[in-house]
């Protein structure tokens with residue numbers, strides 16, 4: 002999808018990193034019309050949150066299932082088929098060629114889009130080295146983006162720090178989804194490759210994934226609206 006086709010307010014994806022479906026429902030109520038796109042990851046997914054994905058999709062919200070699949074091809078493919086039936090918009094897999102190929106083949110005919118996670122935003126060059134890789138983060142992200150594009154993956158997950166370089170490689174046909182977003186003054190937490198919402202949009206991100214700066218804010222709705230305002234200004 003070309004960036005201009007994404008409504009500015011649909012570019013914010015709020016990560017529902019919360020301990021229960023009840024807590025997630027309460028957060029969704031508080032955010033109201035401020036948020037149209039939600040991400041469900043490990044914490045909520047393993048606490049019964051997958052049916053919530055179907056329910057949210059039924060209520061007109063978009064859902065990103067951040068399950069980061071990585072297994073033998075057959076298992077990935079069967080998992081993707083099950084997720085496609087939930088009505089989610091995005092599903093993540095780790096950016097390994099076998100995994101990406103299996104996921105892309107299995108989502109054929111469904112509206113589900115597969116996103117490849119390149120290098121987690123909590124990693125820096127030292128973390129990659131400790132994990133046994135001989136590449137810098139930027140080089141591995143770019144190599145994986147190229148592989149994802151060649152395999153036919155729908156989008157890339159990276160830090161906004163790599164967004165501009167990825168755009169040059171994949172153009173505008175692939176969705177570029179960036180966690181590691183920190184509005185000025187908010188706590189970094191365990192994220193190592195971060196940018197503000199405005200800088201991420203200027204770098205070429207299509208979607209901004211934001212968790213703690215919204216769901217742990219005293220006023221989550223005001224925090225989401227402040228991000229929308231920053232995004233709108235960055236888009237001009």
Ligand SMILES: O=c1ccn([C@@H]2O[C@H](COP(=O)(O)O)[C@@H](O)[C@H]2O)c(=O)[nH]1
Pocket residue numbers: 016018042067118120121122123158159160180181182190192210211212213214
């Ligand atoms: O590289 C990645 C991939 C996924 N994430 C997920 O995004 C959110 C970010 O939450 P914050 O609270 O805004 O840090 C979280 O659910 C991660 O699992 C990521 O951060 N980096």
